[in-house]
Amino acid sequence: MAETAGLFSGRRALAWLIGGEWRFHPARFLTTAIAIAVGVALGFAVHLVNGSALASFDGAMRGVSGAAELSIRATSPLGFDERVYPRVALAQGVADASPVVSLDARIGRVRLTLLGVDVIRAAGVTPSLIGLRPAGPDTGNDTALDESALFLSRQALARTGARVGATVQVVANGRTVPLRIAGTLPATEDAAVGVIDIAGAQWRFGRLGRIDRLDLALSDRAAAEAALRTLLPADAVLSTAAAQNAQGDALSRAYRVNLDMLALVALLTGGFLVYSAQSLSVVRRQRAFALLRTLGMPRGGVIAAVVVEGLVIGLVGSAVGLLAGYCLAWAALHWFGGDLGAGYFGGSSARVVFQPWAASGFFLLGLLAALLGSALPARVAARAAPAAALKNAGDVIDPRRPVAWWPAAVLLAAGAGVSLLPAIAGLPLFGFVGMALMLTGGVAGVPWFARTLLTPLARRGRGSVPRLLAVRHLHGAPGEAATALCGIVASTALMIAMATMVTSFRGAVDDWLGDVLGADLYARTTGGAAFDPATRARLSATPGIATVAFSRQLPLTIAADRPPVSLIARPERGGRDPLLVLIKRAASVPAGVLPVWVSEPAERLYGWEPGATITLPIAGRTRFFVAGVWRDYGRQAGAVLVDEADYQRLTGDDRRDEISVIAKPGQDVDRIAAGLTARLPVALRDQVEITRPATLRRFALKLFDRSFAVTYLLEAVAILVGLAGVAATMSAQTIAREREFGMLRHLGLTRRQLTSMLATEGAIVGLTGALAGIGLGLVLAQVLIHVINPQSFNWTMTTRVPIGTLVSVAAALTGAAAATAVLAGRRATARSAIQSVREDW
Numbered sequence: 001m002a003e004t005a006g007l008f009s010g011r012r013a014l015a016w017l018i019g020g021e022w023r024f025h026p027a028r029f030l031t032t033a034i035a036i037a038v039g040v041a042l043g044f045a046v047h048l049v050n051g052s053a054l055a056s057f058d059g060a061m062r063g064v065s066g067a068a069e070l071s072i073r074a075t076s077p078l079g080f081d082e083r084v085y086p087r088v089a090l091a092q093g094v095a096d097a098s099p100v101v102s103l104d105a106r107i108g109r110v111r112l113t114l115l116g117v118d119v120i121r122a123a124g125v126t127p128s129l130i131g132l133r134p135a136g137p138d139t140g141n142d143t144a145l146d147e148s149a150l151f152l153s154r155q156a157l158a159r160t161g162a163r164v165g166a167t168v169q170v171v172a173n174g175r176t177v178p179l180r181i182a183g184t185l186p187a188t189e190d191a192a193v194g195v196i197d198i199a200g201a202q203w204r205f206g207r208l209g210r211i212d213r214l215d216l217a218l219s220d221r222a223a224a225e226a227a228l229r230t231l232l233p234a235d236a237v238l239s240t241a242a243a244q245n246a247q248g249d250a251l252s253r254a255y256r257v258n259l260d261m262l263a264l265v266a267l268l269t270g271g272f273l274v275y276s277a278q279s280l281s282v283v284r285r286q287r288a289f290a291l292l293r294t295l296g297m298p299r300g301g302v303i304a305a306v307v308v309e310g311l312v313i314g315l316v317g318s319a320v321g322l323l324a325g326y327c328l329a330w331a332a333l334h335w336f337g338g339d340l341g342a343g344y345f346g347g348s349s350a351r352v353v354f355q356p357w358a359a360s361g362f363f364l365l366g367l368l369a370a371l372l373g374s375a376l377p378a379r380v381a382a383r384a385a386p387a388a389a390l391k392n393a394g395d396v397i398d399p400r401r402p403v404a405w406w407p408a409a410v411l412l413a414a415g416a417g418v419s420l421l422p423a424i425a426g427l428p429l430f431g432f433v434g435m436a437l438m439l440t441g442g443v444a445g446v447p448w449f450a451r452t453l454l455t456p457l458a459r460r461g462r463g464s465v466p467r468l469l470a471v472r473h474l475h476g477a478p479g480e481a482a483t484a485l486c487g488i489v490a491s492t493a494l495m496i497a498m499a500t501m502v503t504s505f506r507g508a509v510d511d512w513l514g515d516v517l518g519a520d521l522y523a524r525t526t527g528g529a530a531f532d533p534a535t536r537a538r539l540s541a542t543p544g545i546a547t548v549a550f551s552r553q554l555p556l557t558i559a560a561d562r563p564p565v566s567l568i569a570r571p572e573r574g575g576r577d578p579l580l581v582l583i584k585r586a587a588s589v590p591a592g593v594l595p596v597w598v599s600e601p602a603e604r605l606y607g608w609e610p611g612a613t614i615t616l617p618i619a620g621r622t623r624f625f626v627a628g629v630w631r632d633y634g635r636q637a638g639a640v641l642v643d644e645a646d647y648q649r650l651t652g653d654d655r656r657d658e659i660s661v662i663a664k665p666g667q668d669v670d671r672i673a674a675g676l677t678a679r680l681p682v683a684l685r686d687q688v689e690i691t692r693p694a695t696l697r698r699f700a701l702k703l704f705d706r707s708f709a710v711t712y713l714l715e716a717v718a719i720l721v722g723l724a725g726v727a728a729t730m731s732a733q734t735i736a737r738e739r740e741f742g743m744l745r746h747l748g749l750t751r752r753q754l755t756s757m758l759a760t761e762g763a764i765v766g767l768t769g770a771l772a773g774i775g776l777g778l779v780l781a782q783v784l785i786h787v788i789n790p791q792s793f794n795w796t797m798t799t800r801v802p803i804g805t806l807v808s809v810a811a812a813l814t815g816a817a818a819a820t821a822v823l824a825g826r827r828a829t830a831r832s833a834i835q836s837v838r839e840d841w
Helices: 002-024 026-065 084-089 119-125 154-160 198-204 221-231 241-284 286-294 299-335 356-383 386-391 406-419 429-444 446-459 465-476 478-516 533-540 600-606 644-651 669-679 682-687 693-707 709-736 738-746 751-793 803-828
Strands: 070-074 094-107 110-117 149-153 167-172 175-185 193-197 213-218 236-239 521-525 545-556 565-570 582-585 595-599 613-616 622-630 639-643 658-663 688-691
Touching (some): 094 119, 110 154, 221 236, 241 299, 241 356, 286 299, 406 751, 429 446, 429 478, 446 478, 465 751, 478 693, 533 669, 658 669, 688 693, 751 803
Parallel strands (some): 565 639, 595 622
Antiparallel strands (some): 070 213, 149 193, 521 658, 545 565, 595 639, 613 622
């Protein structure tokens, strides 16, 4: 009975402790729960958006590729010789083969993939490609073999606004062909696809003798792969559905992982805020804990009280965060698209796909952050000696005792060392681990930083009484100041790091655009159109032009599971391209070799150093000498530049799709643009876009800002969480010092002087947190700029410090902390001095 009564009384004491705290200080629990909810919501929303976008993209890829067991794919849009088809079809282990012509096309302004297929072969190899049933496509007749019949996926049909039976003008490969919509493709819901007969595609769109892929059905995979490697043309690669998925995933993987990690850092900031709030709660209730310990409550009861509070905070915050995250994901997909505005999945639509395992993971992460944020304060509360705790409250560190700095230094050094480790599978995971360690080390060093910063002020004996009291209080209680600053330092550091990275990146892109956009006019074709030699001759003769350069740009597949690099053919030999920003050069280019210039991402991805000899799938397997590396912020997957004369000699392709024009001095650029348009063939005029460099620059920077829109959101959320944290902690600290204020009133201080003291304390705390956060953020920015960014996107840049942002953040935090302290101080000093010190009677 005695044990039962003791257990019952222990539970009642625990319930009394927790219930009383919630009842009298609901704002603290609400603030900390919101901090956890924000972190969980951001992480879960980003993960949901990424997963939903990939699911949609995967569905679109299956709709275009047909999910064949194995495919032979051309390395470029030039395709490969169709004479490979019969040899492959008869190869050992191959049961059947289906040839495909794939073209980028458009109907009006709607872009789609136009596939030319052999319907009979596709029915046996890739029936999902065209939604075949025994009766054929969704028509109910034999029109599938009609060369003028076009079958559209339902998504493409909806986008065009046309109806079955209507005739539409299809533009592809520079040709405009009228086709009749004969039916739909029920199996390709997620892709904008059109299907026609392969013979019609080759004849009517100028692809005679060329195909883009061979889809294969296998009877013996091992035997087929061995046989096909000997039959594989030099301008094609073997590809599987898994390789295609990996290629699509690689397009945005680094971007997605970076957003996930930044969202988790926001959750870590929420954990610091929980720690701050719980620490202040423990300090405020130190006497209550001591009294209960004196009456018989074990240490475990004190730990349980604080940990259960953290558990409830985590449960509430995580649950609210999951709901908010789902709503955020829906809004992001609706307004920004599956790539969050970054342009990775252009043209694809995505719906929210709920992921139970991800939801469980983020729920547990939120719970873990809240529990860890409560564990240390619980340990401190349990270790306090009851007798001493009944007499003291607050930070009881001797002002003459030095504050330890080495734990912070160890964590910062460990974080720096870990961040320098190489990437794992192309992802900068160690960089983010290093950032987390450095963030923890920076927060751990705040007491030492506060003491060091305040020591010169504390030694000065002159000044007003409120200012002296404020400085001496904070100098003598650095732990209390550090507790208040945990959340604000973490959130400020995160925001400054991201702001510095974005500023550096945007500045580098802006400078690069200024270097490469040196012409007066640019023109490019759309819908696969191109400038033939006769058209180029007419355009070159346009009055007012000093020089004109024509170029060709094609995707070039190096590996089946990697995104294609961009092959650019333009005048380069003899330094005729002054706009190429070279950052590395080979010592010399040997005579008789074919030079190639590779972009910085291509160098990092494939190890193509200057002076190396590489093989590219151009006109077979052609060997090139790497003459230099050029800076390119426009193509994350890499690019290679060859001289246009070499390109035409190797491939026989005399078409060009881009123009850059430099006008003669004093000439009207608009008049030149009008002259270029007038000299274009009538059929080509609506397929050519002529723009000025200023327009291209604005568009590029707009795309950059759109890509980093979510990063800006994370910055704003981080600073708002930090401001909420400093407001909550300053309020809690001020209210907890009511007896101190009563004593000072007895000693002669007026309410106005107390308000001035609190304003000074708040300003010092805010400024200290801002300086610590800014310093730590600038350190973290170096990891983002020089480790995470190169490992993620293969781009390098120099650091640019956003001075205006730093000043604004410091001013905002200082002002917010001072205002919060003053507002809380009015409540704490509202009662009379006698009532404030009644607990001492």
